[in-house]
Amino acid sequence: MASTADVEPAVALFRSLGDPARLAIVRRLAVGEAxxxxxTRDLGLAQSTVxxxxxxxxxxGLVSGRMEGRRVFYSLARPELLDLLGAAxxxxxxxxxxxxxxxxxxxxxxxxAC
Numbered sequence: 001m002a003s004t005a006d007v008e009p010a011v012a013l014f015r016s017l018g019d020p021a022r023l024a025i026v027r028r029l030a031v032g033e034a035x036x037x038x039x040t041r042d043l044g045l046a047q048s049t050v051x052x053x054x055x056x057x058x059x060x061g062l063v064s065g066r067m068e069g070r071r072v073f074y075s076l077a078r079p080e081l082l083d084l085l086g087a088a089x090x091x092x093x094x095x096x097x098x099x100x101x102x103x104x105x106x107x108x109x110x111x112x113a114c
Contacts, residue, residue, distance in 0.1 A: 016060045021045055022053045029063065030082055033075035 017023050024043050028034060034042070039050045054074055057063040064077040076082070092099060100107050 012060070016057065016062060019053065021049055022057055025050065025053055025057065026062065026076065026081065027085065029074060029076050030085060033066070033073045035071055035073055039074070 017026060021043070024045075025039055028039060028042055036047060036050050036054060039045070039054070040047045043050065054063060058065065058074075058077075062077055062081060063074050065072045065074050099105070
């Protein structure tokens, strides 16, 4: 039987992906490596926002950086993340709009813990 302590690593993983900007960065990096400037342009986010979220994802071990001169190219550190994203898309397709309409966790949900 699982305890709440047993699921803490999974909770941390899902929290790391639970922010819209971080998830957008991960989805963009699933296509290929990119610099912060490219992520900023592709996602329409501020450079400071992208930088802080990339740092978070890097701290979590989900993103890695490769230096080329003075430039840093970021990519997904774990190919398993592509499997997780694919499984999430399959689950979302199967549940239809149920998750998006969920009063607690849906698009308009007000749960501040998310």
